[in-house]
Amino acid sequence: MAISVETFFLSPESQGTLQAQIQQMIAEGILSGRFRKGEKLPSSRRLAAHLGVSRITVTLAYTELLANDYLTSRGRSGYFVSDNAPVPPDFTPPEKGEETVDWSRAIGRRFTGGNTLEKPHDWASYRYPFVYGQTDPALFDHSNWRLCALQALGQKDFTALTADYFDQDDPRLVEFIARNTLPRRGIIARPEEILITLGAQNALWIAAQILLTQRRVAAIENPCYYALRDILNQSRCHVAPVDVDKNGMRPGQIPGEADVIFATPSHQCPTTATMPMARRKALLKRARAIDALIVEDDYEFEMSFLDAPTPALKSLDTDGRVIYVGSFSKSLFPGLRLGYLVGSESFIREARALRASVLRHPPGHIQRTAAYFLSLGHYDALIRRIRKALSERRAVMQTAIDENGLRVAGTGVFGGSSFWMQAPDQFDTVETAKHLQSQGVLIEPGHQFFQGPDRPTHFYRLGYSSIAASRIGDGIAKIAQAFDGN
Structure with a gap:
């Protein structure tokens, strides 16, 4: 039996090259059971005309599926679904009964109902x-990112691609952050004081989990990054909002019982206020006076085009009180989910252990790709x-x-x-x-x-x-x- 050419169509929302889309379309048809063993596919010429693509594109897709044993070629007869092609599981799912679990009682803690802003996916x-x-997309450097990703897939980077780092990170990426990124913010740190995270939000979560308990107090800006407030509410600590003005958080209003101060001094979120040097020093002085730690989210320092950015708050810290959060998600692309924590070695040791227990480490291939993109000058x-x-x-x-x-x-x-x-x-x-x-x-x-x-x-x-x-x-x-x- 021949498979009708009308079965095939390219969706406008599909991602990847035309060849990849055609391969995926046929593979999904086989895996779902719609295309069965021995059935004949349309000729490359006919399918190309139907889809409005070149014949070589279809031929290459067929050739790749042939190599993966999804298809087989029979001389001049064309392409057929291979006898060795994967088959869908042959079972009848059980009828779904009525749920008897009372989820209102079974759920011990709730994480829904937060403040996350909903943006249309389209x-x-x-x-x-x-x-x-x-x-x-008009600004992003697709071609060089792709080349760096391919380079990271090479044989010499096999270990970075496949190894389980457990609680460690790609040494190339850590080295670049230590030698290039942080000095631009006036920060000097050793590799032992740097931890790669899945974006700034993951870094803030790790910091909150380590530093806060139900009896401790977190001082936050008001207004502030809404996801941070969700993180702190989930940690069950006491939250003390501190109103901001045109110069950011006001140190004099930070309560004396605060244990951790969360701040965005370089670019306040969302008011965009920049904390002047005098107030930064006052903030450090206030934190020292009440023996509080500061978590500095320096989320958008790269986007300084009107004037050079003020050095990070951590660059003024002389007693290891400031924990620094940086991110490549804002400057590269949000889907990258790559950030970093910088702090005293004792703190980073605990952060590394916590991260390992949850997700071990961010994917090695992503870390190595970013390392190449940064070190080869594409990032700058x-x-x-x-x-x-x-x-x-x-x-x-x-x-x-x-x-x-x-x-x-x-x-x-x-x-x-x-x-x-x-x-x-x-x-x-x-x-x-x-x-x-x-x-x-x-x-x-x-x-x-x-x-x-x-x-x-x-x-x-x-x-x-x-x-x-x-x-x-x-x-x-x-x-x-x-x-x-x-």
């Missing part, structure tokens, strides 16, 4: 995506390109905001990739965001960044890392119309 399809933290070239684009977009957005009479509540002194905005008091930006989304405009409501039951609802964030400069003006105009018309 944000890139919107014409005006003022979303924060996403990667612009990418950062220069991103800074230039963000500088242009920021200027366009600032002009559009001024022309449309919108109110800016916070702008980064050194750059960044977002504006913290304030709408008139009577507005609920959650409802405004829903209205704008129907017009192809995405904004981020700001209420989830605040602590407490009476969170202000008239703040919102506008990111410009993922929207072309040519679309910013029209998008800002639509936002202004929404606030004028509601």
